[in-house]
Amino acid sequence: MLGLHPLADGRCAAAVGLPFGALAAKTFAELVAAAARRGASSLQPWERHSALAIGLDLASARAFQREAAELGLVVREHDPRWRVSTCSGRPGCGSAWLATRPLAAEIARSGAADRSGVRRIHLAGCAKRCAAPRAADVQLVADAHGVEVELADGTRAHWPVAELVSRLLRAAEVAS
Numbered sequence: 001m002l003g004l005h006p007l008a009d010g011r012c013a014a015a016v017g018l019p020f021g022a023l024a025a026k027t028f029a030e031l032v033a034a035a036a037r038r039g040a041s042s043l044q045p046w047e048r049h050s051a052l053a054i055g056l057d058l059a060s061a062r063a064f065q066r067e068a069a070e071l072g073l074v075v076r077e078h079d080p081r082w083r084v085s086t087c088s089g090r091p092g093c094g095s096a097w098l099a100t101r102p103l104a105a106e107i108a109r110s111g112a113a114d115r116s117g118v119r120r121i122h123l124a125g126c127a128k129r130c131a132a133p134r135a136a137d138v139q140l141v142a143d144a145h146g147v148e149v150e151l152a153d154g155t156r157a158h159w160p161v162a163e164l165v166s167r168l169l170r171a172a173e174v175a176s
């Protein structure tokens with residue numbers, strides 16, 4: 001879970017999330033530098049594509065969170081980006097039908113997950129569905145012709161990529 005976690009020795013750990021599971025190398029280096037500057041004893045991978053800075057006093061942990069947010073990381077569970085996950089997609093994966101991360105960011109900005117009350121939307125660049133979380137109750141799977149959509153109520157549809165976000169929002173309105 002994102003946020004601050006008390007440790008047995010009185011210090012705390014701060015968990016911050018990588019938006020859509022990745023960070024630019026430069027941003028990652030800046031995050032490491034922020035953790036070191038604030039006195040963290042380590043920065044380690046943690047659950048759900050997050051990073052955990054350990055061994056901070058409370059003021060330093062909050063300062064680390066602020067710096068992480070300025071770097072574009074997710075620091076709150078209710079951030080819409082934390083409701084949308086995706087695989088690598090293009091250009092990182094040769095099997096991908098589309099660039100999943102920019103589309104995932106657009107879906108998050110739309111607020112479709114919040115409006116429909118779904119826990120998580122997962123976008124996959126092809127039928128292999130890499131990185132799909134069990135908790136995802138809307139699955140979007142790209143293919144040569146668009147996106148296969150599996151909604152939370154079991155409804156299946158096939159939508160063009162260009163209409164994906166607007167149709168998700170319409171589905172969210174129906175669900176709300």
Ligand code: SF4
Pocket residue numbers: 087088089090093094095096097124125126127128129130
């Ligand atoms: S789901 Fe498909 S496109 Fe996405 S990373 Fe896996 S193989 Fe690549």
